[in-house]
Amino acid sequence: MKAQPIIARAAFSARWLRQNLYLTSGAAILLVFLAAAVFGEQIAPYGANKQNLLSALEGPSSAHWLGTDPLGRDLFSRVVIGTRHTLSVAVMAVSLSCCLGVLLGLIAGFVRGPLATAVDAIVDVALTIPNMILAISIAAVMGAGLTGLIMAISISFTPPIARIVRGRVMEIREEDFIAAARTIGVRPWRILLRHVLPNAATVIVIEASLQAGQAVLTATALGFLGLGVQPPTPEWGTLLGYGREYLHVAPFMVVAPGLAISLLVLGFNLLGDGLRDWLDPRIGV
Amino acid sequence: MEAPTDGAGAGFGTRRDWALPALAGPRAVFRFLGLRLLRAVAIAFAVVTIIFFLFSLVPGDQAAYLAGPGSTQAEIDNLRQSLGLNDPLLVQYARHVTGLLRGDFGTSEVFRSDPLPFILDRIPATLALTGAAIGLTILIGIPAGLVSAMFHTRLPDLTISFSVVALLAVPNFWLGLLLLSLFSVQLGWLPSFGFSGPASLILPSLALAARLVALVARMTRGVTIDELGKDYVRTARSKGLGRTAILMRHVLRNVMIPTLTVIGLQTGYLLGGSVVIERLFAWPGIGDMMINAIGQRDYAVAQAVTILFVVAFLVINLVVELLYLLINPRMRTA
Numbered sequence: 001m002k003a004q005p006i007i008a009r010a011a012f013s014a015r016w017l018r019q020n021l022y023l024t025s026g027a028a029i030l031l032v033f034l035a036a037a038v039f040g041e042q043i044a045p046y047g048a049n050k051q052n053l054l055s056a057l058e059g060p061s062s063a064h065w066l067g068t069d070p071l072g073r074d075l076f077s078r079v080v081i082g083t084r085h086t087l088s089v090a091v092m093a094v095s096l097s098c099c100l101g102v103l104l105g106l107i108a109g110f111v112r113g114p115l116a117t118a119v120d121a122i123v124d125v126a127l128t129i130p131n132m133i134l135a136i137s138i139a140a141v142m143g144a145g146l147t148g149l150i151m152a153i154s155i156s157f158t159p160p161i162a163r164i165v166r167g168r169v170m171e172i173r174e175e176d177f178i179a180a181a182r183t184i185g186v187r188p189w190r191i192l193l194r195h196v197l198p199n200a201a202t203v204i205v206i207e208a209s210l211q212a213g214q215a216v217l218t219a220t221a222l223g224f225l226g227l228g229v230q231p232p233t234p235e236w237g238t239l240l241g242y243g244r245e246y247l248h249v250a251p252f253m254v255v256a257p258g259l260a261i262s263l264l265v266l267g268f269n270l271l272g273d274g275l276r277d278w279l280d281p282r283i284g285v
Numbered sequence: 286m287e288a289p290t291d292g293a294g295a296g297f298g299t300r301r302d303w304a305l306p307a308l309a310g311p312r313a314v315f316r317f318l319g320l321r322l323l324r325a326v327a328i329a330f331a332v333v334t335i336i337f338f339l340f341s342l343v344p345g346d347q348a349a350y351l352a353g354p355g356s357t358q359a360e361i362d363n364l365r366q367s368l369g370l371n372d373p374l375l376v377q378y379a380r381h382v383t384g385l386l387r388g389d390f391g392t393s394e395v396f397r398s399d400p401l402p403f404i405l406d407r408i409p410a411t412l413a414l415t416g417a418a419i420g421l422t423i424l425i426g427i428p429a430g431l432v433s434a435m436f437h438t439r440l441p442d443l444t445i446s447f448s449v450v451a452l453l454a455v456p457n458f459w460l461g462l463l464l465l466s467l468f469s470v471q472l473g474w475l476p477s478f479g480f481s482g483p484a485s486l487i488l489p490s491l492a493l494a495a496r497l498v499a500l501v502a503r504m505t506r507g508v509t510i511d512e513l514g515k516d517y518v519r520t521a522r523s524k525g526l527g528r529t530a531i532l533m534r535h536v537l538r539n540v541m542i543p544t545l546t547v548i549g550l551q552t553g554y555l556l557g558g559s560v561v562i563e564r565l566f567a568w569p570g571i572g573d574m575m576i577n578a579i580g581q582r583d584y585a586v587a588q589a590v591t592i593l594f595v596v597a598f599l600v601i602n603l604v605v606e607l608l609y610l611l612i613n614p615r616m617r618t619a
Contacts, residue, residue, distance in 0.1 A: 132557020133594045137336065140579040140587060141343050159382040217456050221561050224458050225576055244462060251466045258459030263571070266454035 023274025029267030033144025036083040041271045044077035048234045057250050066256045070246060074240075079256045082234035086264065089149055089229070090215040093097075096154035097161055097215075098208050102200075104158065110173060110192055120166070126159040135218055139227040149228045153215050164207050168200045207271055213268030220261050236261050314610060321606060325599040330382075332595045336379050340584050341374055350582055351394045363478045368392070385592070391585035395578070400586045404571060404593065410480045411570030414563065415555050417490035419548060422497040427544060429498070430505020431532060437510060445502060452499035457558050461492030461565045478567035489566045493558050497551055512536045541612050548603035556594045 017024055036043060045065075052072035060067045066075040108119040126134070134156040142148030172178065173196070181191050222228040223237025224244075231238055236257040243253035348365035349356075365371055369380060384391060393400035433445040465488060469477035476485045512518065513536065521531045560572030567573065571590050578586035 121331075125328055125335065128328050128332055128598060129335070129591075129595055130553035130557040130598055132554070132560060133591055136557075136560060136575065136579070137339060137587070137591055140584075141339055143344070213454070220456055221458060225561060225564055227579070240459060240462060247462070247466055247470055251470065254459070254462045254466065258456065258462065261459060262451075262455045265456070266450070268448070269454055 019276055020278050022270045023278055026267050026270030026274050029263060030271060033083055033087060033264050033267060036080050037087045038084075040084055042065075044074070044080045046074035046077040047179050048078050048081040048154070049073060049232050050077070057246070059250075059252055067250065067252045069242070069250075069253060075209065075253065075256055078234035078239060079236065079260050082236050082239065082257070083260070083264075085229055085233055085235040086216060086219060086237070086261070089146070089219045089235075089266075090212050090264075093150045093153035093215050093219070094157065094208055094212045096150065097157035097211065098204060100154070101158045101161025102197075103202060104162035104252040105200075106169055106192060106196070108162065109166035109169030109186075110196060119162075123159045123162045123166075129156075131156050131214075132218065132221065134151050135222060136225070136227060139222055144227050144228055144230055149219060149222055152222065152227075153218050156218070157211055157215060161204070161207055161211070164203055165200055168203045169196055170201045206276045206279065209268055209275055210272035213265040213272065216261060216265050216268065292296070318603075318607065321603060325603060329592075329596055329599060333382065333592055334378070336588055336591050336595075337378055338374075340588050341377070342429060343582075343584060347582070347584070349578065369594045374614055392587040393578075393583055393586045395583040395586070396579050400583075400589055404574065404586070404589060405573050407569055408593075410568055411559060411563070411572060413480070413486060414489055414568060414570060415461070417486045418494040418497065418555060418559075421490055421494040422501050422548065423544070425494070426498040426501030427505050427537075427540065429502040430540070431509055431537075433502065433506040434509035435528070435532070442506075445451045449499040449503050452495050456497065457492050457496060458561045458565050460495050461489065461562055464488045464492055480569050489562050489568055491552065492565070493555070496554065497548065500545050500547050500551060501556045504547050505540050508540050508543050509536055512539050523553070538612070542609065545605055545608055549602055552598050552605075557596060569575065 041047075050073060052068070055064065055068050055072045057070055058064055058068045058072075064076065065076050066079065068074055069078070104119050104123060108116050108123065110116075135152040138155055139148050142151055172272065176192060178195060181195055186195075209210035219228060220235070220237030220240070223235045224241040226238075228237055228242060229235040239257040240254055240261075243250070243257065246253055346361070346365075347372055348363050351368075352361045352364050360455035369377060372380075381391070388401065390399065390404070391402050392398065393403070396403055413617060429445050433442045436442045468475045468488060475488055479485060504509055509532075517535060518531055521535055522528075526534075556572075559570065560575060562568065563570045564576050571593060575587055575590040578584070578590065
């Protein structure tokens with residue numbers, strides 16, 4: 001009889017895993033990429049920029065699992081070490097866009113008056129500029145490089161977050177507990193930070209995770225266009241742009257970086273969808 | 286009452302201003318559309334402003350760059366004066382806006398003239414690409430969603446749902462690279478670059494449409510599963526109508542609306558994605574032109590193309606709103 005709760009518990013956790021398959025598989029994929037980002041140099045058999053012109057443009061072999069590029073650099077090593085660049089750009093850009101977006105969303109949704117109207121109008125207009133076009137324009141103005149890339153992505157990703165947070169805050173604002181807090185004289189900023197923000201957190205976390213996937217896509221697309229991190233940094237989008245030039249002689253060059261991007265985006269997408277299923281039961285799939 | 290969110294709220298939340306006021310007649314429809322048009326014009330003006338000031342932040346001396354290496358200081362000063370770069374920013378802004386109203390997009394330094402004819406020259410290629418992508422989305426996405434719903438939780442559904450998840454993670458330019466590598470380089474079936482007839486459209490539009498196909502298939506699947514559980518479907522079944530007939534005659538009509546919504550909301554993706562895809566396939570459209578212009582620091586052109594993209598975005602969303610009224614009579618007469 002004693003064993004029963006344990007079995008029930010095991011069954012429960014197995015069920016939990018199965019029910020949250022998206023969440024767990026997304027987290028698992030991201031953990032692998034996180035490991036690659038942190039221990040890139042230790043995992044990679046060669047250095048990212050270690051050239052060996054004697055073995056240039058070789059196809060996949062036991063010495064070079066994914067082949068080599070025109071300078072004889074090992075593609076597997078470049079992709080593994082490159083994880084750091086793509087992942088950190090996505091994480092930094094989304095952290096920035098979330099901070100800014102949450103701030104704007106809180107103002108637009110909670111405060112009443114001209115400030116909120118102004119913020120709302122700006123967000124409205126910014127949403128009319130297609131995301132990618134805005135990111136390309138900002139990257140063009142800032143110049144190619146890491147700072148420009150992060151600015152481009154974080155600014156172009158801010159309006160959607162602001163819009164979502166605003167919507168959620170407007171819902172929360174009408175709740176009874178906010179009215180109660182007001183009645184007992186809680187200051188507005190305290191209501192905002194202690195009552196509104198925690199209740200909006202779920203929406204923010206879900207959106208941040210989904211945005212991270214989009215940020216990876218945007219960052220690599222900008223890299224591919226030559227507007228992102230510059231060579232010889234082994235950023236995945238830049239690797240694809242480079243590989244495109246050798247498509248006729250070395251088609252294997254574009255396989256691994258693209259696969260890595262897709263898997264990373266898949267990880268973020270699964271995590272976001274999983275979080276939504278898990279945290280926000282109101283939204284069915 | 287919350288301010289209406291519309292196509293501009295791309296991808297987030299629902300469209301709340303679908304519904305017209307109760308008992309709306311043709312006059313109310315026109316009034317509604319007139320208001321939407323006015324709003325679009327106001328937004329376009331605001332975007333022009335934002336884009337102008339964004340591009341005014343470009344570091345470095347534009348005149349020195351354009352004059353080229355080896356030019357004298359006098360030449361640079363002359364060029365700066367003739368470009369009006371010595372005027373205060375607000376004066377430049379006023380000139381920019383009044384110029385746009387006259388159809389003057391500034392002077393391209395690369396073309397040494399008004400860039401408008403060159404831009405207009407490239408618009409058909411971009412229209413063909415995005416149009417083909419929308420066509421593919423409807424032709425592949427809706428049937429895939431319907432099949433998925435009809436075989437709910439069975440093999441076809443699982444296959445399609447899996448493909449949707451995969452397609453949403455794949456970058457469009459990588460998909461384009463793989464298609465290019467397989468069908469043009471290895472097999473030699475299709476042209477690898479440029480715009481030369483319908484065959485050259487296949488690969489770029491497939492690469493661009495993939496994400497939209499996935500989104501529409503997912504949306505169609507969800508809506509169809511919902512619709513199939515409704516009373517009118519049971520009624521149709523009980524009067525002896527077959528499953529396919531119900532799907533085609535009754536359900537499809539209701540499925541069109543969310544599909545249209547997805548396409549309207551994803552217009553931004555379509556336009557932004559076209560820039561990357563045009564670059565990949567050396568497609569002679571305005572997206573490719575924009576990237577070229579940025580590479581050559583020809584910011585008048587980059588700015589003009591950006592504005593054009595935003596106008597296209599606004600126009601497509603207006604068209605989507607118009608189509609709502611056409612497809613769904615309930616929205617016409619509330």
